[in-house]
Amino acid sequence: MPDGLSALAAEVVACQLCPRLVAYRETVARQKRRAYRDEEYWGRPVPGFGDPQARLVVIGLAPAAHGGNRTGRMFTGDSSGDWLYRALYRAGFANQPVSRARDDGLELRDAYVTAACRCAPPDNRPTREELDACRPYLVRELQLLERAQVLVCLGQVAFATTLLAMRALGAGVPEPANEAATAPPRFRHGALYRWVSVPAREGELWLLASYHPSRRNTQTGLLSETMLEAIFARARALLDAN
Helix, strand or coil, rough: CCHHHHHHHHHCCCCCCCCCHHHHHHHHHHHHHHHHHCCCCCCCCCCCECCCCCCCCEECCCCCCHHHHHCCCCCCCHHHHHHHHHHHHHHCCCCCCCCCCCCCCCEEECEEEECCCCCCCCHCCCCHHHHHHHHHHHHHHHHCCCCEEEEEEEEEEHHHHHHHHHCCCCCCCCCECCCCCCCCCCCCCCCCEEECCCCCCCCEEEEEECCCCHHHHHCCCCCCHHHHHHHHHHHHHHHHHH
């Protein structure tokens, strides 16, 4: 990983900015879930993961308490990750469809996975103040991922956080690019937006919204595997067109 992303990852892992999140992630790591009682939990903030030359960037909400907070890698070791990496694999962005641990051999191809919040929050709900404190990490990631052309936002929080991060980079408001998109931008599954130009970056940048593959969304049928696969097929088509 290039020095900039490596330095940022080290800074993320050492972060102590949000007392509530620090207390929660460490408590979960000590108490553990019975199924994982023999494992050593990560129990720290979780950095982004993937190809530093990625043209696709996937932004989620936060590590799961017994997923990323246990394994130390985004969307790894939980059902949301099962859905995400299967979809990435089928679209050609991963070398395997499963992710169980940091050393399981998973490699992302032309893709990078990160989140709006780097610590597992209670009830999967970071506060506005916690999101504000964490957002500079996403700003710097997007700045360092210079080849990014498509941003896929999983859920409304990731969508709103990404818009704020891009604004911090001087990108302004993206324009609607399909019938599901609105002006001003609103979260809606399948909505596609476009920045025609972004400072210090060549070409256009796309933002594609998707429901998060959370257990709540998948078990209620709000999100199906076909719907999620269509999101990454669209991302692939956008990249192949450039």
